[in-house]
Structure formats: structure tokens, C-alpha cells
Amino acid sequence: MAAPAQVPDWMRPQGLPEHRMPSAQALQRLQAGNVRHRQQRAGNAPPPGDATPAGYPFAVVLGCLEPGAVGEHLFAEKPGAIEVVRNAGPSLGTDAMAAVEYAALVQNVGVVLVLAHQGCGVLAAAAAARAAGDLPLPGLLGPWVPLAAAGTRLGDPAVGHVRALRWALRRADSLLGLTRSGRLKIAAGVLDPVTGAIEFLPDEPDEVEDDSTSTRVNVVTYGS
Ligand SMILES: [Zn+2]
Numbered sequence: 001m002a003a004p005a006q007v008p009d010w011m012r013p014q015g016l017p018e019h020r021m022p023s024a025q026a027l028q029r030l031q032a033g034n035v036r037h038r039q040q041r042a043g044n045a046p047p048p049g050d051a052t053p054a055g056y057p058f059a060v061v062l063g064c065l066e067p068g069a070v071g072e073h074l075f076a077e078k079p080g081a082i083e084v085v086r087n088a089g090p091s092l093g094t095d096a097m098a099a100v101e102y103a104a105l106v107q108n109v110g111v112v113l114v115l116a117h118q119g120c121g122v123l124a125a126a127a128a129a130r131a132a133g134d135l136p137l138p139g140l141l142g143p144w145v146p147l148a149a150a151g152t153r154l155g156d157p158a159v160g161h162v163r164a165l166r167w168a169l170r171r172a173d174s175l176l177g178l179t180r181s182g183r184l185k186i187a188a189g190v191l192d193p194v195t196g197a198i199e200f201l202p203d204e205p206d207e208v209e210d211d212s213t214s215t216r217v218n219v220v221t222y223g224s
Contacts, residue, residue, distance in 0.1 A: 003173065003174065005177045006105065006177075007105050007106050011106050012106055012107075012108075013056070013106075013107065015055070016056060016107070016108060017055075017056070017108075019108075020058075020108035020109065020110050020183060020184075021058045021109075021110040022110060023110040023111055023182060023183055023184055023185040024182075024185065025110065026058045026059055026109070026110030026111035026185065027110075027111045027185050027187050027200075027203070029058065029059070029077075030059055030075055030082075030111060030113060030187070030200075031198075031200055033074075033075030033076045033077050033082075034074055034075055034076075034196075034197065034198045036075075036076035037073065037074050037075060037076040037196055038195065038196050038197055040076060041195070041196050050078055051078060051079070052078060053078060053079045053080040054077070054078050054079065054080040054081035055080070056080075056107060056108070057080060057081055057082060057083045057103065057107060057109055058081055058082075058109055058110050058111070059075075059081070059082050059083070059109055059110065059111045059112070059113060060082075060083045060084070060085060060099070060100060060103035060104070060109050060111075060112050060113070061075075061082060061083070061084045061085070061112075061113045061115055062084075062085045062086075062090045062092075062096060062099075062100065062112065062113070062114050062115065062165070063084060063085070063086055063090055063115040063116075063117070063191075064086065064087075064088065064089055064090050064115075064116065064117055064120055064122055064123075065086045065087055065088050065090075065122070066117070066120065066121060066122060068117075068193040069086070069115075069117045069120070069191065069193065070084055070086060070115050070117070070191065071084065072084055074191070074196060074198065083103055083107075083109070085099045085100070088122045088126075088144070088148060089116075089120075089122050089123060089126060089147070089148035089161070090114070090115075090116075090148075090165070091126075091144055091147035091148040091150075092147060092150075092165050092168055092169070093143075093144065093147055097172070100112055100169065100175075101172075101174050101175070104175055104178060104184050105174065105175075105178075109184075110183070110184065110185065111184070111185045111186075111187055112169060112184065112185070112186050112187065113187045113188070113189060114162045114165040114166050114169065114186070114187070114188045114189070115162065115188075115189050115190070115191055115198065116158035116159075116161050116162045116189075116190050116191070117158065117190060117191040117192075117193055118158060118190060118191065118192050118193065119193065120157070120158060122148060123148065123149070123152055123157050123158060123161055124157070126144075126145050126147075126148035126149040126152070127149045127152040127153075127157060129141075129145045129149070130145050130146060130149040148161075149161075150164040150165065150168075151163055151164025151165070156190075158190045159190055159201065162188035162189065162190060162201065163188060163201065163206050164206075165188070166186050166187070166188040166201075166206055167206035169186045170186050170206070185203070187200060187201070187203065188200070188201040189201060
């Protein structure tokens with residue numbers, strides 16, 4: 001049986017507006033929020049914004065678990081407006097994918113931001129482990145390595161990695177209805193943890209050289 005394109009209505013939060021924030025507006029709001037955050041860090045803070053909690057999130061950010069790698073504060077938003085999923089890399093294993101699907105299909109967020117950061121030790125370790133070849137690793141680290149190393153051979157490791165994950169999310173069957181119609185944007189960026197500035201990659205198609213040839217995210221091999 002083919003998977004349905006939508007979740008049943010009873011899965012949605014009560015009172016959720018029918019229309020999600022337009023995806024272009026959601027992305028612009030993330031970018032503007034990061035500018036505000038940098039101004040606040042530099043001591044040029046604009047007057048405090050509305051502190052009323054947001055009714056629903058409009059964005060989900062997938063970032064790395066390392067200290068300072070990501071956080072709601074980077075977007076200077078009202079509480080509840082941004083959701084953050086953190087894991088090592090980040091990688092896009094099944095739990096991370098389900099979290100993105102939950103945000104996009106149940107909560108109707110308008111944008112998913114895949115965020116790496118400069119100086120990421122996780123990406124360096126994953127890339128080194130992949131280069132070392134078939135070495136045995138404990139637990140789930142073995143299958144995790146290709147996910148966290150995805151794209152790291154494509155120029156700058158952090159940029160290549162977020163491009164590989166963005167590419168994978170844009171091709172995910174579960175999100176195709178939203179991404180192809182433009183109702184959901186998959187964005188990518190790299191954080192400078194020293195300044196708090198996020199460099200958003202241009203919103204353009206990814207042409208990721210893929211030596212694994214898989215096109216399905218949940219088969220756990222994508223990008224190179
Ligand atoms: Zn990291």
C-alpha cells in the first residue's frame with residue numbers, strides 16, 4: 001500500500017490554522033531573526049519584540065549537538081516560534097527524519113533549516129571514519145558514519161554537508177507534495193559560532209554528486 005501524502009486530521013494540534021505561513025515568508029523571518037540576534041550580541045539591540053508565546057512554530061531547525069552549534073536564540077523569535085532538532089552532525093537518520101516530517105506534515109511549519117557550523121568536530125570525525133574504511137564501530141555508529149559524513153567531500157565540509165541533507169530532504173517522498181508545490185522550503189545554512197551569524201546558502205537546486213546512488217533518505221545512504 002502506498003503511503004498517504006497527508007496525516008489524518010486527528011493528529012494535528014487543536015486550533016492549528018489551516019494555512020501554514022507562506023514558505024518564502026518563513027525563510028525570510030528566519031534570516032531577519034538571525035540579523036536581529038547578531039545585533040543583540042553586538043550590543044546594538046533593537047527594542048525587545050513581542051514576548052507573547054507563538055501559537056505554533058513556523059520553522060524547524062536541524063542542527064548539531066555540539067555546544068553552541070544551534071539554538072532557538074539564534075533567531076531572536078518569540079517563544080514557541082522555532083523548533084530545534086539536534087543530533088550528531090546533524091545526520092538524517094530515521095528519528096531526525098520523523099521529527100522533520102512531524103513538523104512539516106502535522107504542525108504545518110513553512111521552512112526546514114538544515115544547519116551545520118564552522119569548526120564542527122562531529123563532521124570531521126565522521127569524514128575521518130569514512131575515510132578509514134570498513135572499521136568496526138560500537139553500536140549504531142557504523143551506519144551513522146555515512147549519514148554524518150554525507151557531502152563532506154564536496155568542497156567546504158559544512159557547506160557540502162548541508163547541501164547533501166537539503167538535497168535528501170527535497171527528494172523525500174513524504175515531503176514531495178509540499179516541496180514541489182512550494183508550500184515547504186528546505187533551506188541550508190552554516191553558523192559561525194563566534195559571531196552567531198548564519199550564512200544561508202542561496203535558495204537554489206542542489207546538484208549533489210552522489211557516489212552512493214540512493215535516492216531515498218530512509219535507506220540511510222545519500223550524498224557523498
Ligand atoms: Zn558539530
